């Protein structure tokens with residue numbers, strides 16, 4: 545019997561997840577939650593340029609949770625703890641790219657409510673994706689399988705957001721284009737994103753026995769040198785066009801685990817920034833020391849439009865979540881981190897009809 549899955553939100557990641565669910569031999573799409581009124585009643589196939597599925601999008605949560613749902617693939621812009629508690633209490637598991645990467649280190653009130661909902665529903669909650677996700681936790685832990693000892697782990701992400709087709713997230717949640725004076729790590733929308741990476745540092749620290757005392761956050765802002773068009777929205781000169789974040793886990797004052805993001809929106813990065821290649825660079829200093837650089841593209845051999853290459857990161861984010869669904873459905877109730885779950889991959893990938 546396939547696992548019965550609801551796709552919750554149909555943005556850049558959600559639409560790729562929807563395609564992934566439709567293609568996956570072990571999953572059956574049984575519902576779609578949309579936020580936008582104009583998607584209400586639209587067939588899931590139409591939303592992702594596929595044949596009709598008979599499953600239409602709804603904005604009504606009650607309608608979605610009346611069916612026997614095994615798992616909700618939850619990819620909204622920002623998570624609602626109320627909604628997720630409701631889903632978990634109904635007995636459906638939740639796999640999400642939006643939060644819950646290391647629930648043990650999150651705000652205690654939310655953590656306790658989510659755990660209580662898991663107990664009520666006999667369900668599990670799993671946060672995953674690309675970074676935070678596979679490249680921020682799964683791959684470093686897999687690399688650590690080759691180590692005798694480790695003194696430091698660094699994960700660097702270098703990205704130009706001018707290619708990311710989610711202007712709500714770029715300009716809204718991430719505050720690119722805002723007055724630099726208003727942008728600090730404590731602003732709620734940035735604090736939310738920052739907390740996701742902070743959780744990742746705690747997760748790696750815990751999983752590698754680092755016994756961290758603290759995880760600190762640093763943010764450096766870079767102003768735009770000129771006006772730029774980003775998917776129809778103008779990022780004005782002088783507003784925020786670059787953000788360098790560092791989340792550092794320390795033991796006895798010594799940095800052991802660090803996640804660093806070097807983000808610009810069309811802007812050249814400042815000279816004093818480190819210069820990893822575009823994509824993700826994972827560095828383990830230890831015995832032995834190991835480094836991996838990862839980039840996602842639509843293809844290394846075919847000539848494809850730039851927009852397809854950009855979309856590849858959303859595909860990777862979504863598929864890590866889609867492919868985790870069977871393992872999360874089989875997990876014991878409660879929080880399931882990327883360190884708890886069995887190794888995730890797509891067992892049918894090389895037989896896909898879309899090859």
Ligand SMILES: NC(=O)c1ccc[n+]([C@@H]2O[C@H](COP(=O)([O-])OP(=O)(O)OC[C@H]3O[C@@H](n4cnc5c(N)ncnc54)[C@H](OP(=O)(O)O)[C@@H]3O)[C@@H](O)[C@H]2O)c1
Nearest residue numbers: 553554555556557578579580620621622642673674675710
């Ligand atoms: N872990 C990772 O590696 C990773 C990578 C990329 C993104 N993410 C996260 O994944 C999630 C989805 O990202 P995305 O790129 O798909 O974003 P997106 O393209 O902006 O889509 C987000 C969707 O959220 C829905 N939405 C609208 N109003 C909302 C509201 N008030 N509250 C909550 N959701 C609302 C919309 O759904 P409808 O269109 O259906 O109406 C929208 O399409 C975000 O939380 C993002 O931070 C994680």
